[in-house]
Amino acid sequence: MTSDPVEVLRRLVRHATVSHRDPDQDDVAAFEGQHATLAEAFPLVHEHLERTRVGRHGLLLRWPGSDPAADPVVLMAHQDVVPVADPAAWSHPPFGGDLGPGADGEEAVWGRGTLDDKGPLVAVWAAVEALLEQGHVPARDVWLSSGADEEVAGTDAHEAVAELRRRGVTPWFVVDEGGAVAGGAFPGVAAPLAVIGVGEKGTTRLELVARGAGGHASTPARGGPTARIARAVVRLDRASMPPRLPSPTVELFRRLRPHASAPLRAALRPLLADARLRPVLTRLLLAAGPETAAMARTTVAVTTLSGSPAHNVVAATATAGLDVRVMAGDTVDDAVAHVRRTIRDDDVEVRVVEAGGPSPLSPYDDPAFALLERTTAAIFPEAVPTPYLMMAATDARHFHAICERVYRFTPLRMSKAQRESIHAHDEHLGTAALRAGVAWWTRLLEDLP
Known part of the structure; x- marks a missing residue:
């Protein structure tokens, strides 16, 4: 392969491809610089694959197969990242692409996007480059689909779908x-879970609005807008x-049960049988922590607050x-x-800013899912492949x-601490994990029927 995937990832992290809801705020030079790095790192991909631009910075590439009558596959990874709220909270510069020990002590690449989603992007493109080099x-x-506005629920994925439909x-x-x-991933289960998303929750944005007379802070009145919003927030925090x-989720429990500790295995037997x-079983998920609790219900998170300008x-x-x-259902x-x-307050307006329901569920009992399972078993034999319902939103929903079979799987080993760093601070990806991800994609592409 022309370029070492670890070095490519380090270079991509240094392009601060932060996307914004107003695309005019995007750093065009960062995205174009990233495209230039991809072209330099993966010359065979750019030489042999037909390339179509979607949106401002999105990419759609076609690698022709030996059977033009066979339905193709689409492999996705987005180029953009979320902003860095507090660079001082990071152990390494968020856009530095530094090499250093990770949370497990193994060598890792540090920086925004290493896990979400530049590491996965490098893994799949590196696999294609290596196979092209072999004449495969x-x-x-x-098809490789790589949008550049996933983090802001932009239009690149829509446009990619429209282009594929046109063709x-x-x-x-x-x-x-x-x-x-x-x-x-789950208390009482030592083996890692290779969780393959067969659907995802819908993403909806609401806004609570309270209005009042305002005035000078020296003569405040009780029950003003900020007090009503605060009371509404507290009530939401206490009610699920x-x-x-x-x-x-039931299938996930069935699959993890043989790998669970003896007490958990015994507890799950009657719960799955009846x-x-x-x-x-639902209460067990809720008690296991926020990561698993989110698998069992629709969640409401208060994310922004605003009030007086002075x-x-x-x-x-x-x-x-x-x-x-x-949640599905x-x-x-x-x-x-x-x-x-x-919130029990008619004076607080509830506005729907953006409405998005849950995605359809893709099958997990057919040859496509079985191929993902076999590939995972070959590269990650220690892991338990299982379907699950994804909590976050992806471009895949479009x-x-x-397509009836839309799956969400990042073939990278991630610790709990790493998963918690996504959209937070100290995001990093182990170099061995990245190379295993390249191996996973290579195996999948080689084994396509």
């Missing part, structure tokens, strides 16, 4: 970022939506932004009704419009 031709067309492309399956080879147990005991002014308007992740209307019922 895939059994069917392979009459109906993918056999799509794989985007998502679940990982997750260590420490009813839990649910979708079928992929559907009437599923509420107990220290000595009583706010005439106060707002709170809510990020709602809608719930609807946006269900979530809005829960918020209204919980591909349900043209």
